[in-house]
Amino acid sequence: MKEKRIVINENKTNRRVAYNKIGRVLFFLSTAFGMIVLATLLIRIFTQGIGYLNWNFLTNYASRRPEDAGIKAAIAGTVWVMGITIPVSLILGVGTAIYLEEYAPRNRLTRFIELNISNLAGVPSVVFGLLGLTVFVRFFAMGRSILAGGLTMSLLILPIIVVAAKEAIRSIPQEQYEAAYAMGATKWQIIRTVVLPAATPGILTGAILSLSRAVGETASLLMIGAMAFIAYLPDSIYSSFTVLPIQIFNWAGRPQAAFQAVAAAGSIVLLVILILMNSLAIVIRNKYTKRY
Amino acid sequence: MKNQESEKLIYSVKDFNLWYGDTHALKDISLDIPHKQVTAIIGPSGCGKSTFIKTLNRMVELVPSVKMKGDINYKESNIFDSKSSVETLRTEVGMVFQKPNPFPKSIYDNIAYGPRIHGIKNKTILNEVVEKSLKGAALWDEVKDRLNENAFGLSGGQQQRLCIARALAVEPDVILMDEPTSALDPLSTAKVEDLIQELKKDYSIIIVTHNMQQAARISDKTAFFLNGEVVEFDATEKMYSNPNDKRTDDYISGKFG
Numbered sequence: 001m002k003e004k005r006i007v008i009n010e011n012k013t014n015r016r017v018a019y020n021k022i023g024r025v026l027f028f029l030s031t032a033f034g035m036i037v038l039a040t041l042l043i044r045i046f047t048q049g050i051g052y053l054n055w056n057f058l059t060n061y062a063s064r065r066p067e068d069a070g071i072k073a074a075i076a077g078t079v080w081v082m083g084i085t086i087p088v089s090l091i092l093g094v095g096t097a098i099y100l101e102e103y104a105p106r107n108r109l110t111r112f113i114e115l116n117i118s119n120l121a122g123v124p125s126v127v128f129g130l131l132g133l134t135v136f137v138r139f140f141a142m143g144r145s146i147l148a149g150g151l152t153m154s155l156l157i158l159p160i161i162v163v164a165a166k167e168a169i170r171s172i173p174q175e176q177y178e179a180a181y182a183m184g185a186t187k188w189q190i191i192r193t194v195v196l197p198a199a200t201p202g203i204l205t206g207a208i209l210s211l212s213r214a215v216g217e218t219a220s221l222l223m224i225g226a227m228a229f230i231a232y233l234p235d236s237i238y239s240s241f242t243v244l245p246i247q248i249f250n251w252a253g254r255p256q257a258a259f260q261a262v263a264a265a266g267s268i269v270l271l272v273i274l275i276l277m278n279s280l281a282i283v284i285r286n287k288y289t290k291r292y
Numbered sequence: 293m294k295n296q297e298s299e300k301l302i303y304s305v306k307d308f309n310l311w312y313g314d315t316h317a318l319k320d321i322s323l324d325i326p327h328k329q330v331t332a333i334i335g336p337s338g339c340g341k342s343t344f345i346k347t348l349n350r351m352v353e354l355v356p357s358v359k360m361k362g363d364i365n366y367k368e369s370n371i372f373d374s375k376s377s378v379e380t381l382r383t384e385v386g387m388v389f390q391k392p393n394p395f396p397k398s399i400y401d402n403i404a405y406g407p408r409i410h411g412i413k414n415k416t417i418l419n420e421v422v423e424k425s426l427k428g429a430a431l432w433d434e435v436k437d438r439l440n441e442n443a444f445g446l447s448g449g450q451q452q453r454l455c456i457a458r459a460l461a462v463e464p465d466v467i468l469m470d471e472p473t474s475a476l477d478p479l480s481t482a483k484v485e486d487l488i489q490e491l492k493k494d495y496s497i498i499i500v501t502h503n504m505q506q507a508a509r510i511s512d513k514t515a516f517f518l519n520g521e522v523v524e525f526d527a528t529e530k531m532y533s534n535p536n537d538k539r540t541d542d543y544i545s546g547k548f549g
Contacts, residue, residue: 106356175393179455181351183406183462184383193409198396 049264084150093161129223164206386459449480
């Protein structure tokens with residue numbers, strides 16, 4: 001028998017085991033901290049807002065009397081703004097991703113552009129709001145309209161959609177391209193019949209997640225001047241508008257306690273919408289993602 | 293070598309050179325590839341055999357750093373001629389790859405893919421092409437009842453025959469095969485080899501293989517590549533029984549490679 005080089009020392013062993021336990025507790029506490037804060041927030045919002053949450057809340061316009069206040073205009077505004085944002089950001093985002101992945105030469109300029117797109121995804125939304133105010137509201141004289149809001153929102157989520165679409169396209173194996181090229185397909189045919197069908201689930205997942213960010217977005221729309229007191233439904237893309245988070249923001253800023261509760265009720269609606277959107281993204285990802 | 297002039301040629305390669313960046317991958321290749329025969333290309337890894345076969349349908353140009361010099365004539369016309377499109381060349385010259393690469397679509401849509409990109413929409417014609425191609429690849433009986441199922445549900449060997457059927461559906465004259473059995477088990481390999489024997493009645497086949505016994509079993513002519521050069525090109529029987537070059541003899545008898 002060779003002499004053992006690891007000498008068992010009870011003290012050392014106990015210390016190792018103790019550190020192990022401490023580690024476990026520390027990591028549990030970090031998780032618990034987040035969960036408790038989140039749970040407190042949810043409980044507070046629900047206990048405060050549930051009383052105001054009824055059918056009238058969804059079908060009434062904003063009002064000076066908290067018991068009559070509703071989010072009809074805000075929901076309509078959100079839907080209209082999304083009606084601009086979804087097509088604009090999808091078409092531009094997927095188009096950009098296809099160009100960068102399929103056509104752009106692999107050189108420094110392309111890498112520089114790609115790096116900047118990733119950076120743009122991290123730019124604070126207030127900055128996009130300023131951009132929207134300068135370019136859409138003032139320069140193109142769109143005013144404080146749904147069109148200006150929707151376009152500003154599109155810019156805000158465009159980088160996220162480009163990155164998601166690029167990832168989805170990049171995950172298609174080279175063999176798939178080779179198979180199509182070897183049968184005499186042109187690049188455009190390959191994009192249409194191989195790339196887009198395979199990348200669509202990934203693109204949709206990314207798009208829905210970024211749209212849910214847009215639905216909850218407040219700062220950039222405040223910058224371009226979305227209003228909180230709107231007592232009519234938008235009738236065109238040039239109408240002024242409000243959206244859910246701005247309506248909530250406005251109510252929360254009022255001194256009366258009853259409006260705090262109305263704001264909480266609005267938050268519940270917003271949360272439900274976001275959870276539904278995120279669930280849809282998860283379902284699409286799990287169900288339709290192609291495996292090779 | 294003498295009767296070669298009288299044989300009908302499908303490809304005639306003259307003094308062809310290819311570089312990947314600074315790497316000289318193919319050096320002064322000259323080969324005459326016969327019509328409706330099986331031509332095997334053998335050689336150790338990195339000898340340029342895959343590069344060569346991918347040059348024949350210009351797939352090698354998908355590599356950005358590639359540079360080429362020399363002539364490759366396909367049926368009398370230079371494939372690099374600016375008048376001929378790569379799309380036309382690749383329609384006439386089908387390819388089967390090392391790893392089966394079906395599309396994540398149904399068996400039917402996999403086969404119909406080629407005809408569809410060439411503009412065939414008529415359902416009757418598509419049905420005929422699908423049946424004919426699957427029969428041509430000896431897969432019809434195994435899949436005729438589940439044409440609408442996803443192609444990934446097939447076994448590896450079936451997937452590779454599906455890829456052959458998919459290549460046949462474009463009605464090519466030549467089929468290039470880049471180590472088509474290297475990812476398959478022996479039984480599936482035997483099936484693909486039998487299929488190649490059947491296909492050579494109607495198609496010119498050029499096959500790259502790592503497996504020297506396979507080349508001996510299925511090919512009419514064999515080219516031996518080494519370090520980007522053609523060491524020897526001759527009738528398979530002659531090459532395996534009485535090679536001209538010592539290096540060919542060494543490789544075939546397993547001294548290296």
